[in-house]
Amino acid sequence: MGVGITVEHLNAFYGKTQALFDINIAVLANHATALIGPSGCGKSTFIRCLNRMHETIPEARVDGKVLIGDLSVYNGTSATQLRRRVGMVFQKANPFPTMSIYDNVAAGLKLNGFRNRKQLDEVVHKSLHNSALWDEVKDHLHKKSGASLSGGQQQRLCIARALAVQPEVLLMDEPCSALDPISTGKIEELIFQLKEQYTIVIVTHNMQQAARVAEFTGFFLLGKMIEFDKTEKIFTNPSDKRTEDYVTGRFG
Amino acid sequence: MPDTDSNTAAGFVPQSSIPQISIPPISLRRRVMDHVMTGVAVLTVALVLLPLFAIFAYLVYKGIGSINLAFLTQIPKPPGEPGGGMANAIVGSMVILAIASLLGVPLGIGAGIFLSEYGRNRYGDIVRFVSDVLNGVPSIVIGIVAYGLVVMRQKHFSALAGGVALAIMMVPTIARTTEQMLLLVPQAIREAAYGLGVSRWRTTLSITLRTATSGVITGVMLAFARVAGETAPLLFTAFGNQYWNWRTDQPTAALSLQIFTYAISPFDEWHRQAWAGALVLIVLIVGAVAAVRIAVKHGTLAGA
Amino acid sequence: MSNQALPRPRFNAPNPEPGSKAALKVEARTTPLLQGKVSEVPDVAFGWAMRLCGLAVVALLGLIVYQLVVGSALSWHAFGWKFFGQSDWNPVSDQYGALPFMYGTIVSSLLALVIAVPLSLGVAVFITEMCPVSLRGILSFTTELLAAIPSVVYGLWAIFVLVPILREYVQPFLASTLGWTGLFSGPPYGIGMLAAGVILAIMIIPIISSITREVLTVVPQHQREAVLALGATRWEMIRMGVLRNARAGIVGAIILGLGRALGETMAVTMVIGNRPEIAKSLFAPGYTMASVLANEFTEATGDLYLSALIEIGLALFFVTIVVNALARLMVWSVTRGQPARSIA
Numbered sequence: 001m002g003v004g005i006t007v008e009h010l011n012a013f014y015g016k017t018q019a020l021f022d023i024n025i026a027v028l029a030n031h032a033t034a035l036i037g038p039s040g041c042g043k044s045t046f047i048r049c050l051n052r053m054h055e056t057i058p059e060a061r062v063d064g065k066v067l068i069g070d071l072s073v074y075n076g077t078s079a080t081q082l083r084r085r086v087g088m089v090f091q092k093a094n095p096f097p098t099m100s101i102y103d104n105v106a107a108g109l110k111l112n113g114f115r116n117r118k119q120l121d122e123v124v125h126k127s128l129h130n131s132a133l134w135d136e137v138k139d140h141l142h143k144k145s146g147a148s149l150s151g152g153q154q155q156r157l158c159i160a161r162a163l164a165v166q167p168e169v170l171l172m173d174e175p176c177s178a179l180d181p182i183s184t185g186k187i188e189e190l191i192f193q194l195k196e197q198y199t200i201v202i203v204t205h206n207m208q209q210a211a212r213v214a215e216f217t218g219f220f221l222l223g224k225m226i227e228f229d230k231t232e233k234i235f236t237n238p239s240d241k242r243t244e245d246y247v248t249g250r251f252g
Numbered sequence: 253m254p255d256t257d258s259n260t261a262a263g264f265v266p267q268s269s270i271p272q273i274s275i276p277p278i279s280l281r282r283r284v285m286d287h288v289m290t291g292v293a294v295l296t297v298a299l300v301l302l303p304l305f306a307i308f309a310y311l312v313y314k315g316i317g318s319i320n321l322a323f324l325t326q327i328p329k330p331p332g333e334p335g336g337g338m339a340n341a342i343v344g345s346m347v348i349l350a351i352a353s354l355l356g357v358p359l360g361i362g363a364g365i366f367l368s369e370y371g372r373n374r375y376g377d378i379v380r381f382v383s384d385v386l387n388g389v390p391s392i393v394i395g396i397v398a399y400g401l402v403v404m405r406q407k408h409f410s411a412l413a414g415g416v417a418l419a420i421m422m423v424p425t426i427a428r429t430t431e432q433m434l435l436l437v438p439q440a441i442r443e444a445a446y447g448l449g450v451s452r453w454r455t456t457l458s459i460t461l462r463t464a465t466s467g468v469i470t471g472v473m474l475a476f477a478r479v480a481g482e483t484a485p486l487l488f489t490a491f492g493n494q495y496w497n498w499r500t501d502q503p504t505a506a507l508s509l510q511i512f513t514y515a516i517s518p519f520d521e522w523h524r525q526a527w528a529g530a531l532v533l534i535v536l537i538v539g540a541v542a543a544v545r546i547a548v549k550h551g552t553l554a555g556a
Numbered sequence: 557m558s559n560q561a562l563p564r565p566r567f568n569a570p571n572p573e574p575g576s577k578a579a580l581k582v583e584a585r586t587t588p589l590l591q592g593k594v595s596e597v598p599d600v601a602f603g604w605a606m607r608l609c610g611l612a613v614v615a616l617l618g619l620i621v622y623q624l625v626v627g628s629a630l631s632w633h634a635f636g637w638k639f640f641g642q643s644d645w646n647p648v649s650d651q652y653g654a655l656p657f658m659y660g661t662i663v664s665s666l667l668a669l670v671i672a673v674p675l676s677l678g679v680a681v682f683i684t685e686m687c688p689v690s691l692r693g694i695l696s697f698t699t700e701l702l703a704a705i706p707s708v709v710y711g712l713w714a715i716f717v718l719v720p721i722l723r724e725y726v727q728p729f730l731a732s733t734l735g736w737t738g739l740f741s742g743p744p745y746g747i748g749m750l751a752a753g754v755i756l757a758i759m760i761i762p763i764i765s766s767i768t769r770e771v772l773t774v775v776p777q778h779q780r781e782a783v784l785a786l787g788a789t790r791w792e793m794i795r796m797g798v799l800r801n802a803r804a805g806i807v808g809a810i811i812l813g814l815g816r817a818l819g820e821t822m823a824v825t826m827v828i829g830n831r832p833e834i835a836k837s838l839f840a841p842g843y844t845m846a847s848v849l850a851n852e853f854t855e856a857t858g859d860l861y862l863s864a865l866i867e868i869g870l871a872l873f874f875v876t877i878v879v880n881a882l883a884r885l886m887v888w889s890v891t892r893g894q895p896a897r898s899i900a
Contacts, residue, residue: 053443058372081594084449094440098463108448111458112590119589126583158444165448166588278789286789293686296678297695300765303758304702307713314716362609370606379610382617388880389620389873390819392846396853396869400623420616427613451594453602481706484821484846488853508708515712516826523716530709537704 002199003069003168004029005050010064012045012054019045021224023064027216032191032200034210034231037220038246043203044091046220047171050201051086052079068169084112087162087198091174093154095146095161101128101137104146104157108165123164131160132190152183159190170194172202176209188213207247211235219243315531318524324532328494328510334521338529340496341505342536344411348490348506349480351415356422357472361461363423364430364468369456371431380431383424394420395485403489411497411504414490418482422475429471433464466548473541480537483508507533620873628867630860639867645832645848647856652864654871656832660749660842661872664824665817667753667838668760673810675757676764683765684772685794696769703762711826714755719746719827722754727839742837745829750838752828756820760813767812771805771890772798808886815879819872821846845872 005027012020020042027033035043048054049062052073066073073082095104103110105124114120124141128134133156137144146157155175162170172191176184191200191213204210210217211231218228219240227234227243238244322337329336363383367376398417403409437460445455461468483506486492491503492513507529514526631639631652642653683695723746730740775798783797799806829841830851845868856862 051447053446056443056446078594078596079446080449080451080596080599082449083447084588084590084594088443088447090440090443090447092440094438094444096441096444096459096463098465107445108450109589111445111448111450111454114589123589130583161444161448165590278787282789282792286791289791289794290686293678293682296675297682300675300679300699300702300761304698306717307705307709310713310717311709359609359612362606363613366606366610370603371610375607375610379613382614384884385877385880386613386617386620388815388819388876390821390846390876392819392821392849393620393624393869393873393876396627396849396866397620397623399853400627401619420620423613423616449590449594452599456602477704481708483706483708484850487850491854508706511708511712512822512826515708515715526712530706530712533706534709537706 002029002195002197004199005069005169005201006065006067007050008065010046010049010062010066012042012049012062013060014057015059019223020049023225025218025225025228027199027201029069029199030195030197031216032195032202032214033216033218034214035201035203035218035220036205036207036210036246037226039205041220042223043218043220044173045223046225047173047201047203050169050171051083051088053083053088055079084108084165085167086169086171087165087167089155089158089162089170089172089175092178093151093158095149095154095157097145097147099146100142101144101146101149101157102141105160105164107161123166124160127160127164128157130163130194131156132186133157133160150183152179152186155179155183155187156190159187159194163194167198169199169201172200174203174205177205184209207235219246221246311527311531311534314524314527318528319531323525323528327496331517331519331522336525338505338507338510338525338532340493341507341510341529342532344490344493344497344505345480345507345533345536347500347504348411348414348418348486349476351412351500352418352422352479353472353476354419355415356419356475357426359419360423360426360472360475361430361468363427364434365456365461367427367431368434369460380428383427386420386424387428390484391417391421391482392484392487395488398485398489406501408501409489409491409503411490411500411502414486414504414506415500417485417489418479421479421482421485422472425475425478426472429474430464430468433467433471434460436467437463469544469548473544477537477541480540481508481533483512487512507536624866624870624873628863628870630863631867632863634860635864639864640871643832643834647852647858647861650858650860652860654845654864654868656834657843657845657848657868658871659834660752660828661818661844661846663838664749664752664756664828664842664844665814667749668756668817669810669814671754671757672761672764672813676761676768676809676813677806679761679765680768680772681794681799684769685790685798696766699762699765701762702758703766707759707820707822708826710755710759711823714751714823714827718755719751722746722751726750731839738836739838742835742839744839745841747827747829747841748839749828749835749842752824752842752844753838755823755827756817759820759823760817763816764809764813767809767887768802768806771802771809771887774805774890775801802890804886805890808883808888808890811879811883811886815876815883818879819846819876821850825850845869 007023007025010020010023011018023046035046037043045054050066050068050073054060054062062074064074068082068086071077071082071085096107099107102124105127106120109120109123125134128137133153136153137149146154149157176187179187188209191202194200202214214231216228217231217234219226219234221242227238227240234243235247238247322335324337324342325339326335326337327340328338363379367379370376371379394417398413398420402413402416441463442455442460445459450459486506486509490506490509492509493503493505497504511526511529511533514522514529635642635652639652640654640658643655644651644653645656679699683692687695723744727740727744727746727750731744734740779801780793780797783793788796824844825847828844828847830843830847831841832843832848833840835842849865849869853865856865
């Protein structure tokens with residue numbers, strides 16, 4: 001089962017520029033939560049703070065409190081340890097170019113010193129199955145490189161790769177922005193299935209997508225979280241004028 | 253240029269309500285100049301290629317005739333006696349180059365990793381500048397340093413000292429090419445590994461470096477080829493040896509040293525052997541580079 | 557997105573057909589296979605190990621300077637600045653002056669530049685501006701092959717091919733036509749300053765031409781088109797549109813070639829004649845800083861003798877560093893600034 005996420009007074013910076021201002025949010029376990037907002041509003045920065053990916057950028061820093069389940073993200077836990085519990089799928093599919101499909105999926109375990117061949121086979125099979133890619137690639141797991149797949153397949157491979165480490169939370173940073181509608185449909189369907197087992201946070205610039213896959217939606221503007229509520233409420237009866245302007249297409 | 257001036261003046265005479273500009277034909281002088289300069293450029297290419305072909309032609313022509321089994325398996329005979337070969341020098345060169353690679357390649361790659369993964373700051377700039385400076389230090393000066401570092405301490409010339417000298421020469425080249433190759437690996441690939449809970453050192457070695465493997469190896473081979481034919485830094489480090497030597501702390505023969513000694517000697521037999529040695533040296537360098545390239549493309553190093 | 561109507565969100569599952577739903581049934585998570593605490597120690601250790609490698613590069617330079625300064629201290633104390641102004645080099649009486657070697661190094665390198673610069677520029681211009689694209693790769697590869705030949709092989713070829721040609725044909729010709737200048741007089745040995753200059757020129761052509769080529773290719777295409785549009789011929793386009801814009805970079809390439817020539821040892825040692833004399837004629841034998849190190853370092857018996865040689869090494873080191881740093885800056889000024897500006 002997934003775990004919930006609690007964020008309190010989160011501020012993020014790039015050098016001297018502040019990118020996030022005092023974010024507070026509670027994400028429910030085993031639900032999908034969407035983050036929407038115009039480009040540059042801080043939604044990607046926010047999701048990257050949840051697994052401390054933000055700090056890989058030089059001069060970036062964060063303060064505030066983030067809890068993944070009962071694990072405090074910015075207090076005593078190593079980023080590496082944390083990321084094993086919080087999987088991430090990126091905007092652009094980024095399979096490891098030198099590895100086969102099998103090795104891509106197994107990478108998270110293998111690179112962390114896991115060597116049990118039988119269990120690896122099992123995990124790879126299960127992860128590819130769960131990401132709805134198994135049938136398409138089962139005949140050339142070892143022969144084809146991850147980079148030889150189509151864009152949509154690559155993104156599902158990346159999901160499988162994240163699932164193989166068995167995280168509790170899955171962060172998705174605009175996972176469909178580079179994909180065609182059919183691949184997007186497949187991945188949305190997948191997200192719908194996955195949230196039975198995982199807590200999912202998805203950043204999207206596509207409001208229909210948020211509406212289709214998420215129970216909760218947060219609206220970001222200029223580094224601030226303007227509104228966070230049930231998706232239904234955000235799209236039909238938002239409490240904030242700015243949210244209403246955005247979801248009705250008046251700007252952004 | 254008088255004709256261009258008059259052209260522009262003449263060109264602006266209005267003939268009707270619509271001003272017409274008559275574009276004059278390019279003058280003969282300018283056309284001739286154009287052809288002359290093209291001819292000059294072609295001539296320079298010919299002049300540059302000429303010595304290249306002459307060197308290779310001589311190398312093959314003079315070298316092939318003197319290479320035989322004895323040359324490849326025997327050690328030098330005393331001056332004046334016919335026969336003998338450079339077997340000890342071939343082996344010695346390999347030993348010295350192995351020592352140089354063992355010392356220089358890890359250090360160079362490590363410095364390259366520092367530059368691309370930890371050195372995007374002032375400290376990195378210092379290291380970048382210093383390695384460019386090191387790249388320009390004459391090889392004979394590097395020889396003096398290795399002499400002071402190793403030979404003075406051990407009290408005798410050695411293969412180790414030669415290896416140290418060549419290693420110092422390999423490091424800057426390898427560091428800068430490794431850096432450039434690692435920087436070509438997209439940040440997204442590193443983030444993918446971090447996102448899986450892979451630690452930074454593991455990501456750097458197993459993902460970033462592995463993705464850039466073929467480029468890094470090309471850089472290493474470039475450095476290797478550059479030092480493989482070096483003579484100057486070996487003169488007072490490896491020193492040379494007319495006999496077999498299997499110890500790394502003793503004076504050791506090297507192919508390039510042997511070529512030098514034989515070339516400036518007064519004996520015809522040795523001159524012939526110098527040509528043969530030069531041919532073998534070039535074949536070995538090209539062979540080593542090609543072998544590694546092929547291994548990278550098809551072999552286990554390919555990674556896919 | 558229009559504002560005619562609020563989007564109609566669907567809150568229920570997109571209800572996939574029963575068949576595909578079964579195929580996509582997500583299996584339950586199991587306990588993670590990766591257990592246990594992750595230690596930060598390897599990461600920190602690796603980071604510092606790599607920093608150490610970077611530091612080692614700086615340390616190497618420091619070591620070189622240290623070795624040279626300490627090694628030459630004795631000679632520095634004995635002669636001071638006079639060392640670079642004296643032309644007396646006599647190990648027997650322990651008198652050392654570096655002037656003839658400095659003279660030889662400078663003259664042979666300048667001679668090499670005089671020969672190599674026009675040729676390299678011609679080759680670079682031909683490859684980038686004139687030659688058909690199909691030939692371009694082959695030609696640049698071939699000229700770079702020249703750079704891959706070891707110095708000692710150049711020397712070997714120079715002794716047995718170049719020197720006889722100079723002695724039999726070139727030197728008599730020069731003596732009869734330009735002998736009056738005093739630069740080409742004396743007996744034609746073949747071996748001497750001229751031979752050193754020629755072989756050095758052959759060796760630095762690949763460096764100068766490949767960097768010049770690099771510089772010429774970053775001259776923006778619109779500069780060429782602008783000149784051509786004014787009705788210029790191809791040569792005028794090259795002269796005004798290309799060479800003028802790449803001036804700083806070309807000068808940098810030439811200086812880099814000079815840096816290489818100053819430190820070149822083996823080929824020069826094999827043909828320059830190795831006599832510490834300052835002669836006006838280019839036919840006369842000479843000696844360079846690098847050559848005297850190559851020839852005498854292992855034979856230097858006295859401490860002062862060795863120290864004087866190391867001081868020559870130190871001087872050579874400083875000159876090449878200054879020359880190289882200067883050249884790098886000039887090349888960077890073209891290759892770094894230009895492409896960014898042309899994209900914008």
